[in-house]
Amino acid sequence: MWIFGRKQRSTDSAQVRLFYSSDIHGSERCWLKFLNAAQFYNAQAIIMGGDLTGKMLVPLVEEPQGYRATFLGQETLARDDAELAALEKNIRFNGFYPYRCAPSEYRRLEEEPAYLDQVFRRVMIDAVRRWVALAEERLAGSGIACFVMAGNDDEPALDEVLRNSTFVRNPDGCMLEWGQYQIIGESWVPPTPWHSPREMSEEELERKIRTVADRLTHDRPAIFVLHSPPYRSTLDDAPQVRDDLTVVTEGGQVVMTPVGSIAVRRVIEAFQPVLALHGHIHESRGAVRIGRTLCINPGSAYGEGVLHGALITLEGDRIRAHQLVSG
Secondary structure, eight states, X not given: OOOTTTSSOOSOOOEEEEEEEOOOTTOHHHHHHHHHHHHHHTOSEEEEOSOOSOSOEEEEEEETTEEEEEEXXXXXXEOSHHHHHHHHHHHXXXXXXXXXXXXXXXXXXXXXXXXXXXXXHHHHHHHHXXXXXXXXXXXXXXXXXXXXXXXXXSOTHHHHHHHTOXXXXXXXXXXXXXXXXXXXXEOOBSOOTTXXXXXXXHHHHHHHHHHHHTTSOTTSOEXXXXXXXXXXXXXXXXXXXXXXXXXXXXXXXXXXXEOOBHHHHHHHHHHOOSEEEOOSOTTOOEEEEETTEEEEEOOOBGGGTBXXXXXXXXXXXXXXXXXXXXX
C-alpha cells in the first residue's frame, strides 16, 4: 500500500492555502460566508464537506393581508413585498426553506405526508441550484477552486445538481486534481440512529473508499474528504442516545461516545494522505494526527449563523500551518 507523498518529494514546493467547512444544513448565511472565505482568508481553494441541505419547510400562507408564517415559534405576517422578502431571507439564513402557498395547498401539506415530501424535495433542490449559481457567479474566473460534496443527510438528487455545474467540483466517489494534489471524497457514513439517506455498513464503506483510493498515484500528495470522522479519533465524540433517541446523562452531564467510522480510520491508516477532512459530528471540533495524516473536523454551529471552518496551508506533501476559524 502506498504512503502518499512520501515516496518521492514533489518538485512543486509552492505553498497553497485552502479553507474547509462542513455541515451547514441549509443555512444560507453560512453558505454566503463560505463563498466569501477564499477572499477573506486568501485561500486558493474552498471545500464544503457535506450536509448542505436543511431539514424543514416553512409554509408562507397567502391571506388577503399578505403572507402568514409560523417561524421559530413566532407567527409573522408579511404585509408587502419588502416584508415578504425580509421574512424569506431570515428563514433561509436560519437553515429552513420558505414556501409560498394558498390555504388549500397548506391543508394538503398538513394532510398528505407524501405531498409534503415531494414539495420539500423540490424546494430543497431548487435552493441548492441557487447556491451553486451563486458560487459560479461570485467565483468563476477568480482562480479559486470550489469543491462541494454531499453528506449523509443529503438526498441523492443533490448529486445531479452538483454534477451539472460547470464550476463547482464534486469529489464524492471519485478522484479530482487540484494542482499537484489528488482529492477523493466520500459522503456516506456508517449506520446512525437517525436512518439518514446515505448510510452503509462499515465493510461496504471501506470497499467503496478503497476502490477510489487505489487509483491514486504514490508520487503525489493526496487529500481525503470523508464526511465521517475516523473512529475513536476525538473528532467523533457525540452524545450517546438510547433506542428512543433520548440523550443519556450521568450526574447531570451528557454522556459522550465515539461514533466515527472504523472504515475511515482503516483507510487513513493504510493510505496516509497528507490531509483528511471530516464533518458529520458537530460537537467534535478539532484536529488530530493519525500517523502522518492531519485529520480535521471543523464542527458546526450553523444554527447560530456561525460558520466554523479550518484554514490549512500546504507545501508539497507537508502541512505548514492549520487553524480552526469561525465567523
